[in-house]
Amino acid sequence: MDSKAYPRQPRGLALTRPKQATDLPCDHCIGRHLNLCQSLDEERLQQLLELGSIRHWQRHQILFRAGDLASSFFKIRKGLVSVFRTLDDGRRQIVAVRVPGDCVGYLDTDGHYAFGGDALTDVEACSFDRRRFDALAAENPDLAAALAAALSSALAQSGESMLVVGKLRSTERVAHFLGKMALLHRELYAKPGPFQLYMNRSEIADLLGLTIETVSRSMTKLKERAVIGLIESNEVIVLDHAKLREIGKIDDGGRTSAIG
Amino acid sequence: MDSKAYPRQPRGLALTRPKQATDLPCDHCIGRHLNLCQSLDEERLQQLLELGSIRHWQRHQILFRAGDLASSFFKIRKGLVSVFRTLDDGRRQIVAVRVPGDCVGYLDTDGHYAFGGDALTDVEACSFDRRRFDALAAENPDLAAALAAALSSALAQSGESMLVVGKLRSTERVAHFLGKMALLHRELYAKPGPFQLYMNRSEIADLLGLTIETVSRSMTKLKERAVIGLIESNEVIVLDHAKLREIGKIDDGGRTSAIG
DNA sequence: CGACGATTTGACTCCACTCAACTTCCGTGG
DNA sequence: CCACGGAAGTTGAGTGGAGTCAAATCGTCG
Structure with a gap:
């Protein structure tokens, strides 16, 4: 049905490269x-x-x-x-x-x-x-x-x-993603604190089945609710882990650890 | 966010049972x-x-x-x-x-x-x-x-x-599902013609990340466009395979055959 | 027939998408 | 040094598609 072409924002090489x-x-x-x-x-x-x-x-x-x-x-x-x-x-x-x-x-x-x-x-x-x-x-x-x-x-x-992707609302999806990334960070570095997302808004959007604008708005919401903090657009710190997991519907115990 | 409870339509045993x-x-x-x-x-x-x-x-x-x-x-x-x-x-x-x-x-x-x-x-x-x-x-x-x-x-x-689930619109998802079910039917029986879905609207909705109403509306649309015909609510015949695959974004060759 | 469940259809709402403007942040070059 | 341009991100206004709520229809079973 109505298969209009998606003019996709240019996905060229990003000039800004994650620091490390x-x-x-x-x-x-x-x-x-x-x-x-x-x-x-x-x-x-x-x-x-x-x-x-x-x-x-x-x-x-x-x-x-x-x-x-x-x-x-x-x-x-x-x-x-x-x-x-x-x-x-x-x-x-x-x-x-x-x-x-x-x-x-x-x-x-x-x-x-x-x-x-x-x-x-x-x-x-x-x-x-x-x-x-x-x-x-x-x-x-x-x-x-x-x-x-x-x-x-x-x-x-x-x-x-x-x-x-099938059942969560936009902010829930973003919270889920951030929660999983936080887990990954802890797993890789075994330390808390701010961490890199390594993905830009476009990539997050394509992962979560959203648009970049919706991802951005969801991040803002989570920031306003003091669940996360944004150091840079790509660098996040989790202020309220429990809340983030709750919103993102991440089953606790957190045994399944990757982002998938 | 706003995790209001979903009162879920009663998912009790269906009285109507697929015929065979x-x-x-x-x-x-x-x-x-x-x-x-x-x-x-x-x-x-x-x-x-x-x-x-x-x-x-x-x-x-x-x-x-x-x-x-x-x-x-x-x-x-x-x-x-x-x-x-x-x-x-x-x-x-x-x-x-x-x-x-x-x-x-x-x-x-x-x-x-x-x-x-x-x-x-x-x-x-x-x-x-x-x-x-x-x-x-x-x-x-x-x-x-x-x-x-x-x-x-x-x-x-x-x-x-x-x-x-992440990228298709509601009618596209339903078309995809029906196309895959048609393939499965041909694979199992090696014959064309009407086939059972074996799933009610609620199950289809839960599979596609939609609601039963949206599934129903999408089916109606496909019927109106003469892509499919409904014998019963659960029994479907594909009238235009090419169109169905096109809408449902099913890569032709159709080698990957199951519904999952 | 009457009751119930499943489905369809309608009216309305709201969330996420679209389109667009604006801000930041870089890097380049005048 | 600042001006400029491009890319990424944020924010705003408006739209549309899917969800919600409700009513109507259909089919089956008792």
Whole structure:
């Protein structure tokens, strides 16, 4: 119905770059999900390491493009990656934000990437040949199990995101996002205080299924209610964690930790 | 913000029951996803079969409840299962609809089901002990690979759902849903013609992040435009497949087939 | 028939989108 | 040094689409 084109605000390279993008700790420090190196004997470990090569991307560079041949996937070591899908008319939905330790680019339809992958910050990732990895996994149950665990975790996160986008109001969504980012920050740095969002309003909007204006207004509301404080537009401090979690409907215990 | 309680229309047992709910073909007929019995030797196959026991549920019965101890998961043989999550105030989001061949109840946080599972139709499923299955998978790479494939597929579907719920307008969402259901119908029965939705307006609304009234209005619009026809409120015939896919933004080729 | 549940339809409201102006913040160059 | 331009973000006014509330219709079952 009424498929008018979305003239999308120009999504060119941002001049302002997050101050310490590459400062995000690497996965080995925090050991989240799919620890590919776990419990493999010497020989297998060697094989796995041979498959992977470390690569780097700058913010807003593309790791992989939806529809391209999915020859390899990536295990993030540093930085954040957005996984997204775009409609012909320009509407874009960020499906997940992946963090150090996560894998991206593993999903394919018919051998082609099912989603696109963008570097939200400067990114360092280990690139694995998909075919050879699968072959190795087929002979190493532990590796396969790790993969299944990672996929399970991602799927659970994805389900939570569905709830957020499908059922929460705009300010609730933004609160949810900020709450999850705060958790991520604590997990990565194990310290409270202000933190970077690493995403601009446009990216947050595409993640939450809102517009940049609505995101901005929601942030203002949360600021007015003294739930958060804004150091800069991209730097946030949570003033009332309980309230933020309540508004954002973040189940306490906070075991499911990523942003997805 | 303003978390007023949602008085939710009574979701009791529906008196009207889909005519041939148990008529949905079982997985062995169509071999979708995670074929657990594939490529196992005799001994392993025997072990696997010993883990599973076939169970039955009626429409609107609960397979598993979010938060309960996730002692076992289920491979659907007949029928449809909705996987959902509920907020304290009653808002509910159906995260995925699973079909014969799929597995449900595999996702857990800390050993407890991360989502709830409802029978959308009468359901026949094979129940597996989670712990013992994982142990078997740890020794059978093929099994683990099949599991990973199933999870990958589910994750890709989940991503597509995010796009639908996050970026499509109400009528587009309903069109998407109907298009996917039509595909499912063709896949299960390999024939065109009218088909059952197996879901009432309330369930469709909870799946698409809409209200029952909006779903109803969207269906009326599609009917008025001669894209679909309604035999009964629950029985649909697609009059213009191309148009339906166009409105619902269903990428052609239609390889990704499930509803999730 | 009468009651109830499911769905449809109507009237109205409100939240989020659209369009537009304005502010900030940079960086560049006169 | 300040002027200027561009990009990101904020704010405002107005619109529209989906939600809310309510009534009407339809179908089924007792």
